[in-house]
Amino acid sequence: MTEQAPSPAAPTLPVSLSANPVLSSWIRFSPEGHVTVSPGKVEIGQGIVTALAQIAADELDVDIARVQMVRASTAGSPNEGVTSGSLSVQHSGRAIRQACAEIRQIFLAAAADRLGVGAEVLDISDGTISGPGNIRTSYWELAGDVALDRHATPGAVPKSSTQRTLAGNSVQRLDLPDKVFGHPRFIHDTALPGMLHGRVLRSELSAATLVELKENGARAIPGLVAIVRDGNFAGVVSETEAGAEAALGALRKGAIWSPGEVLPDEDRLAEWLKVQPAELTVIASKTASPPGEKTRTIRRQYTRPYIAHGSIAPSCAMAQWTGDRVRVWTHSQGVYLLRADLALVLQLPLENITVEHMEGAGCYGHNAADDVALDAVLLAKAAGGRPVRVQWSRADEMSHAPFGAAMTIEIEAGLDAHSEIVDWRHGIWGNGHTARPGRTGQPALLAATELANPFPRTIATNPAQASGGGADRNSVPLYDFPSWHIESHRLTTMPIRTSALRTLGAQGNVFAIESFLDELATERGEDPVLFRLRHLSDQRAQDVIRAAAKRASWKPAKRDGTGYGLGFARYKNTGAYCAVIAEVEGAEDISVKRLTIAVDVGEAINPDGVINQIEGGAIQATSWVLKERVRFDNRRVTSNSWTEYPILRFSEVPEVHVEVMSRSDMEPLGAGEAAHGPVTAAIANAVFDALGVRVRNLPIARDRLIAAMELTS
Amino acid sequence: MPDIRFGLNGVETEIDADPDSSLLTILRGPLGMTGPHFGCGSGECGACNVIVGDHAVAACDTPLWSVANKDITTIEGLGSAQQPHPLQRAFIAEQALQCGYCVSGILMSAAALLMRNPAPTNTDVRTALDRNLCRCGSHNRMVRAVLRAAAEMQAR
Numbered sequence: 001m002t003e004q005a006p007s008p009a010a011p012t013l014p015v016s017l018s019a020n021p022v023l024s025s026w027i028r029f030s031p032e033g034h035v036t037v038s039p040g041k042v043e044i045g046q047g048i049v050t051a052l053a054q055i056a057a058d059e060l061d062v063d064i065a066r067v068q069m070v071r072a073s074t075a076g077s078p079n080e081g082v083t084s085g086s087l088s089v090q091h092s093g094r095a096i097r098q099a100c101a102e103i104r105q106i107f108l109a110a111a112a113d114r115l116g117v118g119a120e121v122l123d124i125s126d127g128t129i130s131g132p133g134n135i136r137t138s139y140w141e142l143a144g145d146v147a148l149d150r151h152a153t154p155g156a157v158p159k160s161s162t163q164r165t166l167a168g169n170s171v172q173r174l175d176l177p178d179k180v181f182g183h184p185r186f187i188h189d190t191a192l193p194g195m196l197h198g199r200v201l202r203s204e205l206s207a208a209t210l211v212e213l214k215e216n217g218a219r220a221i222p223g224l225v226a227i228v229r230d231g232n233f234a235g236v237v238s239e240t241e242a243g244a245e246a247a248l249g250a251l252r253k254g255a256i257w258s259p260g261e262v263l264p265d266e267d268r269l270a271e272w273l274k275v276q277p278a279e280l281t282v283i284a285s286k287t288a289s290p291p292g293e294k295t296r297t298i299r300r301q302y303t304r305p306y307i308a309h310g311s312i313a314p315s316c317a318m319a320q321w322t323g324d325r326v327r328v329w330t331h332s333q334g335v336y337l338l339r340a341d342l343a344l345v346l347q348l349p350l351e352n353i354t355v356e357h358m359e360g361a362g363c364y365g366h367n368a369a370d371d372v373a374l375d376a377v378l379l380a381k382a383a384g385g386r387p388v389r390v391q392w393s394r395a396d397e398m399s400h401a402p403f404g405a406a407m408t409i410e411i412e413a414g415l416d417a418h419s420e421i422v423d424w425r426h427g428i429w430g431n432g433h434t435a436r437p438g439r440t441g442q443p444a445l446l447a448a449t450e451l452a453n454p455f456p457r458t459i460a461t462n463p464a465q466a467s468g469g470g471a472d473r474n475s476v477p478l479y480d481f482p483s484w485h486i487e488s489h490r491l492t493t494m495p496i497r498t499s500a501l502r503t504l505g506a507q508g509n510v511f512a513i514e515s516f517l518d519e520l521a522t523e524r525g526e527d528p529v530l531f532r533l534r535h536l537s538d539q540r541a542q543d544v545i546r547a548a549a550k551r552a553s554w555k556p557a558k559r560d561g562t563g564y565g566l567g568f569a570r571y572k573n574t575g576a577y578c579a580v581i582a583e584v585e586g587a588e589d590i591s592v593k594r595l596t597i598a599v600d601v602g603e604a605i606n607p608d609g610v611i612n613q614i615e616g617g618a619i620q621a622t623s624w625v626l627k628e629r630v631r632f633d634n635r636r637v638t639s640n641s642w643t644e645y646p647i648l649r650f651s652e653v654p655e656v657h658v659e660v661m662s663r664s665d666m667e668p669l670g671a672g673e674a675a676h677g678p679v680t681a682a683i684a685n686a687v688f689d690a691l692g693v694r695v696r697n698l699p700i701a702r703d704r705l706i707a708a709m710e711l712t713s
Numbered sequence: 714m715p716d717i718r719f720g721l722n723g724v725e726t727e728i729d730a731d732p733d734s735s736l737l738t739i740l741r742g743p744l745g746m747t748g749p750h751f752g753c754g755s756g757e758c759g760a761c762n763v764i765v766g767d768h769a770v771a772a773c774d775t776p777l778w779s780v781a782n783k784d785i786t787t788i789e790g791l792g793s794a795q796q797p798h799p800l801q802r803a804f805i806a807e808q809a810l811q812c813g814y815c816v817s818g819i820l821m822s823a824a825a826l827l828m829r830n831p832a833p834t835n836t837d838v839r840t841a842l843d844r845n846l847c848r849c850g851s852h853n854r855m856v857r858a859v860l861r862a863a864a865e866m867q868a869r
Binding site: 044045046047170172173175176177179180181182183184185186188189191240241242310311312313314359360361362364391393394608609612613615616617618619620623641642643647648649650651653655656 | 738749755757816820855
């Protein structure tokens with residue numbers, strides 16, 4: 001019998017292309033010399049449109065100025081689900097690269113045919129296909145003859161990293177000039193012909209019932225077009241935005257609400273989370289054989305509060321009915337998913353609803369973008385076929401949009417006689433981290449729960465572990481501990497509405513793991529960098545930690561009131577590697593002076609875009625750590641303004657230094673969420689280094705710091 | 714109602730509106746200037762900042778009557794793609810934003826600073842922008858961009 005060499009795996013299409021295989025749904029050429037690229041992912045301020053344009057231009061050999069990016073729409077874009085999880089480059093980028101590689105071959109073959117030469121002698125430069133003896137044609141010339149309405153086939157081989165000229169180089173973001181010159185680009189700044197303005201009346205009480213609504217005050221406001229009432233859902237439509245605001249104010253005066261759900265005690269939140277009805281999932285479990293000899297255990301509890309998305313723009317949408325068809329403009333992260341939920345609420349077939357993306361402000365996860373789209377659709381029903389624009393108030397945005405879930409995390413380490421870790425247990429309690437639309441066959445949109453025939457509130461769940469998990473994201477250590485048990489308790493009640501916020505549970509888990517490791521290293525008197533390196537066999541993990549430590553001259557000499565701390569994670573354990581060294585200063589109020597970061601995102605398509613994302617993530621995480629928590633009493637969310645929910649200001653922002661590791665031969669990985677967990681832990685560990693106080697309950701605000709000091713002394 | 718007059722980006726403007734209306738409502742509504750952005754409606758975020766005289770103010774909590782006979786500059790009047798203000802050039806050069814919703818207000822705060830203080834320090838810039846919120850974390854790039862623009866304007 002002869003042994004056969006294993007055959008190479010059959011080539012497969014990238015997941016997004018496999019789901020949307022028609023090449024022309026991604027790429028089209030115009031005779032005028034443009035390439036139209038139509039991704040299913042959307043721009044949410046992360047620069048994805050530019051990175052995808054770079055990828056297409058590179059693979060097709062055209063100047064990036066010829067690339068026209070199309071906004072996602074259910075009218076024809078590939079369905080790529082939701083733009084989240086730092087997966088846009090991985091999903092859309094790979095699909096576009098693969099599609100372009102095949103399209104390039106198709107055009108080369110067509111050109112060879114037309115020019116009567118072999119394809120192998122042809123070359124493409126800025127869309128012009130030329131060969132020996134000055135023969136030439138182009139994408140634009142051939143566009144009419146080459147049919148791209150065919151399915152992608154696996155096998156086309158994209159260029160190698162060394163053959164690419166654009167990817168790997170920083171290019172200017174395509175959307176920046178509009179934004180810097182104040183040209184209308186955001187949905188908020190778009191006016192449709194004949195557009196009316198709508199506002200929805202919501203009580204500040206959580207899940208309140210509208211007992212009585214006097215309409216006469218609002219009816220007296222000039223410009224009023226309609227008052228809409230359906231159960232607890234009420235709103236106004238006006239000829240002008242100022243008129244809509246005035247009518248809303250009048251309607252509010254005429255409304256009597258009864259309180260809804262009782263909210264938990266904010267001061268006992270960690271304990272409350274642990275005693276709610278919950279669904280238990282074992283995330284990972286392994287036992288060493290033989291088991292290490294445990295001589296003692298150390299257990300610590302870490303918590304994070306509910307965190308608001310806090311988009312600078314309140315959510316906005318427009319909708320217009322024509323008969324039983326409705327067109328919706330939205331800054332949702334998933335146009336197809338939103339359409340699915342709208343269809344459920346409206347009881348209409350999908351094809352009656354068109355959902356188009358327009359840029360909004362950064363959303364950082366599932367905020368009220370989808371909710372306001374349903375609001376607009378409902379109000380537009382009363383607009384006689386005219387489009388209606390609805391914008392939420394700041395207060396509604398800060399109290400009725402979903403929050404990132406609060407978490408209680410308990411970690412216990414079993415140590416042997418040499419204080420080495422032989423066993424590790426990690427438990428998580430909290431609400432699920434996603435209640436996005438389009439996922440459950442039940443609408444996840446706020447107004448759906450307010451109608452006279454209401455849909456139940458969608459209780460947040462956690463994405464599967466294969467998709468990076470939710471509450472459990474990054475809960476399985478990347479460290480080589482011999483045995484562990486990780487479990488997650490997902491609450492089945494949800495008095496405070498939660499859904500996806502950047503990193504889902506990763507920020508909380510990395511904070512807990514990296515804080516605890518720091519505690520263990522301190523107890524052993526071991527340097528925290530060396531302690532981590534000793535437990536990591538992943539070379540890329542070691543490299544980012546070493547790079548950050550080197551760049552920060554780890555560990556600088558101790559000065560009074562100053563401290564340094566390390567945090568590390570590989571996002572989702574499959575994404576970007578990130579190590580952070582934080583330098584903090586202070587006593588009762590902590591200020592973060594400097595963050596030194598090393599990141600490995602594989603191939604960095606737009607290195608400056610990567611740095612921008614990492615910097616931004618690091619600064620946002622600093623804000624979460626030092627300042628942010630949703631406040632509430634037992635009836636309502638009280639942190640409904642920037643005064644009540646402060647975020648980091650210019651004078652408080654640390655210096656941020658980012659080193660991007662050179663890995664052009666590796667698959668590109670998203671950067672948007674890599675820094676949050678490591679930054680959180682690095683700051684907490686630096687606070688301990690500075691003050692000898694271990695803050696285990698976020699945020700590291702003055703009251704929490706004082707409480708931790710009292711516990712320490 | 715008497716008309717209220719003011720200069721808007723160098724153009725004499727007259728408007729017949731409730732003098733208690735917010736300047737932002739008037740700019741974005743009847744005057745169609747959507748560069749100043751609505752963010753909070755209570756002067757807490759700076760997304761709607763415009764320059765009145767030589768100071769950046771939040772248009773959302775500036776009543777219309779208070780700008781009578783004054784000069785207002787919005788982002789639309791700061792510069793254009795053809796003739797960009799040094800700040801606009803510097804923000805592009807430094808790629809100093811992510812989502813960009815806050816940026817028109819930040820540019821106006823920065824422009825007002827440079828009118829009063831042509832050679833600001835890093836701390837001066839941060840102080841001048843402290844009432845502007847940015848949620849994407851582009852602060853340091855923006856500060857670099859303002860300093861770059863100041864240096865360029867000084868060199869001329």
